[in-house]
Amino acid sequence: MKAKTIGASLSVVAGLLMSMAAGAQEPGITEKSIKIGIFGPLSGPNMAYGFDVVNAAKMYYDKINKEGGIHGRKIEYVVEDDRCNANDLVAAVKKLVEQEQVFMLNGGSCSAAVVAAKDYVVRNKVPYLMLNASGDGALYPPTDYIFGAFSISQYAVGGAMVEFAAKSLNAKTIGYINHDDAYGAWNLEGSQADAATNGVKLAVESVSPSINDVTAPFLKLRAANPDVLLIVTYARPAALLVKKAAELGYNKPIILSVTGTASLSQLVENVGKPALKNFYIQEVMVDSPGGEKLKPIYDMYKAAYPDLAAKPDHPQTYMPYGIPSAMSLVKALQDAGPNPTREKVLEALKKQDFDSGVMAGRMKFGPEERAANKSTIFIKYDGTTMTPQPGVFTSRWTYKAK
Amino acid sequence: MTTTTATPAAARRAISPQALAALAAAALVLVALPVFTSGYVIYIANLLLVFVVLCLGLHIVIGETGQFSMAHAAFYGIGIYASALANRAVDLPYPVAMLFGALVAGAVGLFIGALALRMRDIYLALATFAFGEAMQWVFANWDSVTNGPNGLRISPARFGPLEILSDKQAYPFVVFFCLLMIGVTIAISRSRLGRSFRAVRESEVAAMAMGIDIKRTRVIAFGLSAAIAGFAGGMFGLFQTFIHPDSLGFQTTILVLTMVVVGGLGSIAGAVGGAIVFGLISEVLRQAPQYQEIIYGGILILFMMYAPRGLFAFIGDRIREARHGRR
Numbered sequence: 001m002k003a004k005t006i007g008a009s010l011s012v013v014a015g016l017l018m019s020m021a022a023g024a025q026e027p028g029i030t031e032k033s034i035k036i037g038i039f040g041p042l043s044g045p046n047m048a049y050g051f052d053v054v055n056a057a058k059m060y061y062d063k064i065n066k067e068g069g070i071h072g073r074k075i076e077y078v079v080e081d082d083r084c085n086a087n088d089l090v091a092a093v094k095k096l097v098e099q100e101q102v103f104m105l106n107g108g109s110c111s112a113a114v115v116a117a118k119d120y121v122v123r124n125k126v127p128y129l130m131l132n133a134s135g136d137g138a139l140y141p142p143t144d145y146i147f148g149a150f151s152i153s154q155y156a157v158g159g160a161m162v163e164f165a166a167k168s169l170n171a172k173t174i175g176y177i178n179h180d181d182a183y184g185a186w187n188l189e190g191s192q193a194d195a196a197t198n199g200v201k202l203a204v205e206s207v208s209p210s211i212n213d214v215t216a217p218f219l220k221l222r223a224a225n226p227d228v229l230l231i232v233t234y235a236r237p238a239a240l241l242v243k244k245a246a247e248l249g250y251n252k253p254i255i256l257s258v259t260g261t262a263s264l265s266q267l268v269e270n271v272g273k274p275a276l277k278n279f280y281i282q283e284v285m286v287d288s289p290g291g292e293k294l295k296p297i298y299d300m301y302k303a304a305y306p307d308l309a310a311k312p313d314h315p316q317t318y319m320p321y322g323i324p325s326a327m328s329l330v331k332a333l334q335d336a337g338p339n340p341t342r343e344k345v346l347e348a349l350k351k352q353d354f355d356s357g358v359m360a361g362r363m364k365f366g367p368e369e370r371a372a373n374k375s376t377i378f379i380k381y382d383g384t385t386m387t388p389q390p391g392v393f394t395s396r397w398t399y400k401a402k
Numbered sequence: 403m404t405t406t407t408a409t410p411a412a413a414r415r416a417i418s419p420q421a422l423a424a425l426a427a428a429a430l431v432l433v434a435l436p437v438f439t440s441g442y443v444i445y446i447a448n449l450l451l452v453f454v455v456l457c458l459g460l461h462i463v464i465g466e467t468g469q470f471s472m473a474h475a476a477f478y479g480i481g482i483y484a485s486a487l488a489n490r491a492v493d494l495p496y497p498v499a500m501l502f503g504a505l506v507a508g509a510v511g512l513f514i515g516a517l518a519l520r521m522r523d524i525y526l527a528l529a530t531f532a533f534g535e536a537m538q539w540v541f542a543n544w545d546s547v548t549n550g551p552n553g554l555r556i557s558p559a560r561f562g563p564l565e566i567l568s569d570k571q572a573y574p575f576v577v578f579f580c581l582l583m584i585g586v587t588i589a590i591s592r593s594r595l596g597r598s599f600r601a602v603r604e605s606e607v608a609a610m611a612m613g614i615d616i617k618r619t620r621v622i623a624f625g626l627s628a629a630i631a632g633f634a635g636g637m638f639g640l641f642q643t644f645i646h647p648d649s650l651g652f653q654t655t656i657l658v659l660t661m662v663v664v665g666g667l668g669s670i671a672g673a674v675g676g677a678i679v680f681g682l683i684s685e686v687l688r689q690a691p692q693y694q695e696i697i698y699g700g701i702l703i704l705f706m707m708y709a710p711r712g713l714f715a716f717i718g719d720r721i722r723e724a725r726h727g728r729r
Contacts, residue, residue, distance in 0.1 A: 086644065119555070182646070
């Protein structure tokens with residue numbers, strides 16, 4: 001009996017020691033804090049895609065901290081600038097993981113750059129939630145470590161746009177213009193999947209993101225006599241295309257993807273209101289930017305960054321995009337319980353399925369699903385008023401191992 | 403391009419005690435680095451050493467031969483893709499794959515050099531710039547070979563049984579190859595060929611009068627320069643597992659050009675020092691995202707105003723002034 005008691009006591013002590021050792025091995029976790037690494041483009045020509053998105057994530061973590069943190073631990077964040085450049089992004093990630101010893105990562109607004117960190121993150125088994133990069137090349141084929149919580153993948157952006165054009169605007173032929181880069185290639189693949197299902201013909205033109213004159217590709221598209229024009233580019237080529245369409249008297253619907261809407265006020269200034277007579281923009285949030293359903297997010301921003309909020313064009317259009325990934329990270333940490341480990345958080349992420357109240361669709365991962373969001377809404381925009389269109393449109397694209 | 407004062411060979415070969423001390427300190431830092439620092443610092447060190455080799459390549463064509471080239475990001479990219487693909491496709495041992503990358507880049511460099519023979523100054527700059535842009539387009543669109551806009555995953559390098567999976571594992575190899583390329587560049591610079599390069603740089607007419615084949619010399623300079631840039635590409639694959647065409651554009655060319663010019667045109671130490679100093683400045687400035695472009699621009703303007711011959715010429719001048727002052 002005595003021997004049994006001693007044996008049981010030793011087992012308990014050994015178990016405790018083992019769990020303490022396991023806990024001690026988890027970087028970035030203390031009794032009072034959980035350290036996470038945030039990164040995004042905070043400088044350079046692409047900062048519009050990341051600056052206020054990072055701000056949004058930070059303010060959400062601050063909110064959680066004010067409410068008591070996660071199981072009593074406060075979130076401590078370290079922010080790095082990745083300049084939207086692959087080498088700098090890898091440097092930022094390695095600094096956060098090895099020097100700052102963060103528990104997990106939440107960052108990246110640039111899809112081509114985030115893929116460069118994939119092998120490193122997987123080898124080091126660091127849980128990584130992308131900020132607002134679609135990063136399809138990092139998300140698929142799926143790994144156990146990389147998740148896109150905001151991420152409407154580019155496959156889903158393209159697919160949902162075709163769904164809207166076919167179902168709401170009765171398009172039979174779609175003029176489709178994308179970038180000749182990773183973004184564009186992924187988007188086209190998703191668009192083609194939904195076009196085939198809807199029996200829609202795509203007339204495709206691919207342009208360089210740095211194109212200065214869009215006359216030739218636009219004329220080629222118009223020659224195909226499309227019912228709708230889909231523009232899937234970054235902001236600058238998008239503005240050139242919308243302006244060129246107006247100049248050449250094109251008056252059929254134009255739908256601009258979420259990637260081209262960095263600053264709507266800038267778009268209006270660049271193209272003029274008359275160019276936006278029959279114009280729709282895609283939005284992955286539940287409402288138009290600044291709309292009633294997103295008001296709490298905008299109010300939170302005003303309270304967190306009063307100086308920035310007082311400036312024109314702030315918050316930037318993409319600001320709320322930092323919220324979903326921060327929500328997903330917080331929820332995974334909560335679900336992982338009071339003694340979180342990286343493995344527990346990763347398990348929680350794989351099972352995550354919730355309505356954020358911020359995104360158009362549910363935030364849902366799965367065994368092979370790493371881009372949480374596949375749904376978007378569409379907004380008619382005349383340069384002044386935003387009118388959300390009825391319905392939520394969801395891409396059909398799903399990952400299939402090749 | 404710039405003019406330099408001829409230095410007697412013996413004086414050039416002599417290494418001053420200060421230079422020797424600096425070399426010893428550099429060697430100590432290189433050896434001690436992996437012991438005391440994290441993988442992040444080693445990653446930055448690896449990246450800087452790759453840029454050192456890339457700058458050495460540009461030094462051959464600009465600094466030694468006085469020709470203008472804005473295609474180095476392209477040659478670098480050719481080296482990355484060629485070595486990665488050779489390694490992946492036929493499982494070539496990585497050093498052989500690196501050599502293959504350098505040879506492919508060198509062959510393309512010879513071709514471009516031959517085409518650009520009749521051009522000089524701004525025309526040559528524009529022609530090489532156009533080539534660089536065309537190559538970036540090829541990287542982004544030749545899907546079946548480069549994986550196009552999705553970028554190419556680079557398989558981990560293998561040296562016999564050792565598979566390189568971390569920056570620290572790659573570091574000794576990167577240091578070795580960097581020192582090797584510094585040695586090769588010094589050897590080229592001190593050879594008959596190097597003297598021909600400088601003769602062409604100083605005066606083509608005088609060089610021709612001495613029996614130097616100007617066209618041949620310029621083409622060889624382009625080829626060698628491209629091969630060294632290609633080799634730098636192979637070194638990149640030692641520790642980096644992914645390459646995207648976006649990283650091989652005009653921005654990279656300008657970065658390398660800035661490093662060489664600000665380090666000091668016509669000097670190997672300038673090319674090496676420029677790469678390290680400006681690589682480090684760039685990394686340090688990431689901590690000040692709101693102001694980094696202003697600070698970086700300000701530093702460049704100050705260099706152009708107060709050290710137009712480059713950082714190392716400036717330091718040398720100050721040392722000489724201090725010595726004369728003491729006397």
